[in-house]
Amino acid sequence: MANAVQATAKKLFLDGDIDLLTDTIKVTLVDLADYTYSAAHDFLADVPAAARVATATLASKTTTGGVFDAADAAFPAATGDQSEALWIWKDTSNEATSPLLAYIDSATGLPVTPAGVDITIIWDNGANKIFAL
Numbered sequence: 001m002a003n004a005v006q007a008t009a010k011k012l013f014l015d016g017d018i019d020l021l022t023d024t025i026k027v028t029l030v031d032l033a034d035y036t037y038s039a040a041h042d043f044l045a046d047v048p049a050a051a052r053v054a055t056a057t058l059a060s061k062t063t064t065g066g067v068f069d070a071a072d073a074a075f076p077a078a079t080g081d082q083s084e085a086l087w088i089w090k091d092t093s094n095e096a097t098s099p100l101l102a103y104i105d106s107a108t109g110l111p112v113t114p115a116g117v118d119i120t121i122i123w124d125n126g127a128n129k130i131f132a133l
Contacts, residue, residue, distance in 0.1 A: 002106060005131050008042045009101040013133065018099070020068050021061050024091040025101070027073045027121065029053040029083035029112070037085070037103055045095040047087060053080035053114060056121075057091075069129035073121040078114035085110065086121065088130060102131045 012018045028047070035051035060071035085105035092098045104110075112119055123130050 003102070003104045003131070004037075004039070005102045005133065006042065006100050007039065009099055010133070012099055018090055018101070020063050025058045025061060025070070026055050026089055026091050027058060028055045028087045028089065029075065029078070029080075029114070029119070030085040030087055031081040032084040032105075033081065035085075037105070041100055043096055043100060044087070044089050044098040046100065053083045054078040054119070058088075067129050067132045069123060072123060075114070075119040075121075077116055078119045079116050080114045082111050082113045104131075 009018070028044075029052075030047065031051050031053050033051075034048055038046070041047065054075040056073040056075050058070040058073060062069045085103065086107065087100055088102040088104070089098050089100050107121070107124070109121065
């Protein structure tokens, strides 16, 4: 699987239902031994809890020229299963209504094994940053 922005997320962006700058946007480390990507997955509830290793809130978010970026994501003292992918999602405080935005499984530093030390996800310094529309 390659990195992807979910089709349902694209609709939410176009309809103005997601504001990447003001909404609470999170990133979750995902264990692919417990999860298989599907383009049909729309909400965080579609990702089994056992596959969600650690979650961080994105800060210092920017959108420039259709490209989304944020400060590097930190997972302090993370522990759990090896993580081979990331989900970017909007937190609505309800897993059943928290839309999945972008799936990333091709990034420097993946896979990562949380071993009780801080993990930092360093976003792409190139043209795509976190993702581009």
